[in-house]
Amino acid sequence: MELIVGKTAGFCFGVKNAINKTYEQINSNIKNLYCLGELVHNEKIVKDITKSGVTITDEITDVPNNSNVIIRAHGVNPKVYDIAQGKNINIIDLTCPKVAKVHEFAKEFANNNYYIFLIAEKEHPETIGTKGFCGEKSSVIEELEDIPNAIECFNKSNLEKIAIIAQTTFGVDKFKTIVEEIKSKVNCEIDIKNTICNATEYRQAETEELSKKVDLMIIIGGKHSANTRRLYDISCKNCTQSILIQNKDDNDLIQTMKNEFDKIGIMAGASTPGESIDEVVEYIKNI
Ligand code: SF4
Structure with a gap:
């Protein structure tokens, strides 16, 4: 049996940065430390930072005055900064620089009278x-079905130009399809910024390639992680035997490995630690 682990599997730069900086804060013994939402879609890490004293909460309004709050790699709505300032909350901003770049594009387009399609x-x-x-x-x-309504809103806005930007972890192919459809439906200036992150793009491309070559494809990652789910969808298109697991103890993995395979491919989402990938590899090798 041959086992191929994708080169781009696992933590991306933004997630790695958010985790390292959060542990730096924990190790500095900072008090009253909060995180807006789960730091990463990974149960193990979330449990560990919670045990180390970080309180996870969804709303900035629930964070007490004069405390410290972590903004994770996903970034937040600008209103959050205003509310935090009003409550004298110290912000530890771990927004991924690539997401921050999308925010900059959005502000610039809005200031220059573009109607924005996100x-x-x-x-x-x-x-x-x-x-x-x-x-x-x-x-x-x-x-695609959202396009007519978006165009109607653009027409009502009295603006004359459209800007297109994307979520950093959006599907590359789906982005292209939606852009082509928009271009065929409107007749005005369109400024397109493909803001899908390279890390996402490479990981999706490698999943596409790898899933064509193997007879079992294992995707490791949080079941609520959008980028992991996308890898799973790509994989399912090419490899009928594809599974999405959180870790080596996942029942789907245990049941699937009762069968025999010639070639197994492994990919993992952006919030999957290398340790979880190694554990799955070890488990399969031992079988
Ligand atoms: S996927 Fe890209 S944009 Fe998102 S956190 Fe990772 S490096 Fe940043």
Whole structure:
């Protein structure tokens, strides 16, 4: 049996940075430390930082005055900074620089009278943050079906130009399809910034390639992680035997490995530690 682990599997730069800096804060014995949302979609890490004294909360309004709050790699809506300032909360801003760049584009486009189409998952925390920087004159497009309504809102806005930006972890192919559809439906100036992160793009491309070559594809990552789910969807297209697992103890892995395979591929989402990947590899090798 051959086992191939994707080169791009696991932590991306933004997630690594957020985890390292959070542990730096913990080790400095800082008091009253909060994190807005789960730091990463990884149960083990979330449990560990919680045990080390970090309180996870979803709303800045629930963070007490004069405390410290971590903003994770996804970034937040600009209103969060204003509320924090009003409550004298110290912000430890771990927004990934690539997400911060999308915020900058959004602000610049909004200031230059563009109507913004944000191609993104509507409920994703990154989208909620970026939408705040886009302002009122913007629409989120997640599916092709969202385009007519977005165009109607653009027409009502009295603006003459459209800017397109994307969630950093959006599917590359889906982004292209949506952009082509928009271009075919409007007749005005369109400025397109493909803000999908390279790390996401490379990981998706490698998953596509690898899943064509193997007879079992294992995707490791949090089941609530959007970028992990996308890898799983890509994999399912090419490899009928694809599974999404959180770690080596996942029942799907245990059951699947009762069968025999010639070639197994492994990929992991951006919030999966190398340790979890190694444990799965070890488990399979021992079988
Ligand atoms: S996927 Fe890219 S944009 Fe998102 S946190 Fe990682 S490096 Fe940053």
